[in-house]
Amino acid sequence: MPAPTSHFDRAIELARHLTATAVAVDGQPVVVYRGEHGVSTDLIHARTRSVSFGSAAAASEYAQHPNQRGDVAVAPRVIAAYLAIANPVIDNRDDPFIEMGTIVEKLGRDKAERIARRFAGHIENTGNWVEGFSHDYDSVEHMLDLEPDRITDLYLDAYPVFDDDEVVGWFAQAGYDGAIHLGNGITALEPEYKVFDQAQIHCAIGIDRVALLRAMVPAITTQLRPADTDQAGDSSTHEKEEILNASTLLQFCSNYRGETEYLVLKGALAGRRVSYRYMNREFYEQDYADFGGRVWSGDSASYRREVLGSVGLVCCSGALVPPEIVDEVNRLSADWRDQHPDLCAGPARAGVYVQGRGWSEAADIVFQYGYVLERFPSVAAAEQWLSQPRRAQPDQVWEEGGGQVVREFSVSVLGNRIVLVEQDGQEVGEVEEEGVGMTVAC
Incomplete structure (x- = not known):
């Protein structure tokens, strides 16, 4: 796409990214800031996948006084940006902590327990642990070994969780694109905003804020004000039609x-x-x-x-x-x-x-038969075989007690389900009545 030719055009382009943003006050996008130092040709110079932003004062402080021991502030700078965060893991602008129950909800019990063990020191440094757990357990690991279900009663500072690239990767795979929480240290009384992909960062320099707000008003989808048309200058009619057809x-x-x-x-x-x-x-x-x-x-x-x-x-x-x-x-x-x-x-x-x-592309068969497909080398082979529901499945080898037993299964349709019936002499009718020896696949 050609480079925008006016403040209005640049604002329209940015508005497409920011309509669902979580970084807003009263529905209006806000500019946030990031302080950096070090010689780099990259727009964003970050040590971790999660990139943090905050207030202008905090950004200026981080740029001039690095929070990494031994670092020297070479080429300090502050970046002003709009952030597009559509699905944050948390939006706790007045809380620096993240609940382990939230992590269980977002990532599942297995990954949540791995996170709790990895950041056990941070959990044990909370008043919650000292008052409610330290008298009964030697450590977080000890508690998880004895009573793993109590993991949802724990919490820890959010910042180490979102500084860990592997954990951020898990959140990104689960569909989350950022996090918002109250900061620590310099930002102890203000929120920090984190994005998981640098494509979510949009430079605020050169963006006319009035034009941006106009572009984000729902009325823009029904008509363009004459003043906007004049301000657009040589922008193409086609670009404005794109807005009208949003x-x-x-x-x-x-x-x-x-x-x-x-x-x-x-x-x-x-x-x-x-x-x-x-x-x-x-x-x-x-x-x-x-x-x-x-x-x-x-x-x-x-x-x-x-x-x-x-x-x-x-x-x-x-x-x-x-x-x-x-x-x-x-x-x-x-x-x-x-x-x-x-x-x-x-x-x-x-x-x-x-x-x-x-x-x-085989959406229908995948959602009809589910994990039965795992028994076939390809979706095409599954479609061919499952279209003949009375034929036996290919022999399957199962691990049992250290040995291998070859079993045969037939595929039968019961109502709107498909079941695998082991060839042990039972008839389909018996399986349907007694519910014995069958695997429901959907």
């Missing part, structure tokens, strides 16, 4: 390396994100050849599974993408596809994720 179902979030992300505004997936890789396969193959190991940390097999497998698909991790969202993605991307037919992967289709195998 989607009420999807909110544009980001566009990076050929993948567009949208926030779903209503319906069954409201609040979730969907992604669409719109370039052709050759683009991604070349992208991995050029940048694999730098912008993509996985090996070539995982790249094929996670990226190449989703080319042309509208995807939402762990959820079926309904037809209306696919149709809206196609509407929003129609102009680009028409202008670049040689680069486009074609119209979007609904995609789903098959555990261990990557993204697939």
Whole structure:
């Protein structure tokens, strides 16, 4: 897209990213600041994946007086930015802590316990631990070994959790894109804002705030004020038509390396994100050849599974993408596809994720049969076999007591479910009545 030619155009472009922002006061986006030091050519120079922002005073202090022991403030600077945080892990602007119960809710019990053990020292440094647990347990590890269910009664400072790249990666994989909490030290009386991807950071320099607020007013979708038209100067009519045709179902979030992300505004997936890789396969193959190991940390097999497998698909991790969202993605991307037919992967289709195998277009069969698909080498093989429900499954080898036992299963349809019935002499009718020897797959 050509560079914006006026304050109005730049504000319109930024507004597309900020409509769902969590960094706002009374619904209006606020400028936040980051203090940095050290010689770097990067816009953002950060040691961790999570990038923090706060007040101008705090940013200035961090820029001039590093909080890392031994660091010297070389080339101190302050960055002013708008942040797009659509789905924060926490939004606790008056609380510096994060509840372990919140982590259990967001990541599950297994990862939450790993986090509790990793940051046991921070948990044990809270008044909550001293008053409620220290008399009964020697340590957090001791408590978790004896009474793991009490993990939800614990809490700790939020900042070490969001300074850990592995933990931030877990939150990002779960669909979260940032965190907001009361700070510590210099920022003890003010909130800190953290984003998990630098694409969420939008420089505030050169943005006309009045134009930005106008662009974010819902009335902009019905008409443009004459003054706005005059201010736009040589902006194209096509760009303004894009605003007038704004989607009420999807909110544009980001566009990076050929993948567009949208926030779903209503319906069954409201609040979730969907992604669409719109370039052709050759683009991604070349992208991995050029940048694999730098912008993509996985090996070539995982790249094929996670990226190449989703080319042309509208995807939402762990959820079926309904037809209306696919149709809206196609509407929003129609102009680009028409202008670049040689680069486009074609119209979007609904995609789903098959555990261990990557993204697939076979949405109906995945959501009908679920993990039965894990017994087949491919979705195509599963479709072929499961379309004949009375045939036996291929022999399966199961580990039992250190030995291996070969079993046979047949597939039977019971109502709106599919079950695997072990070949042990029982009839389907007996299985349906007694519920013995069957595995429900959906």
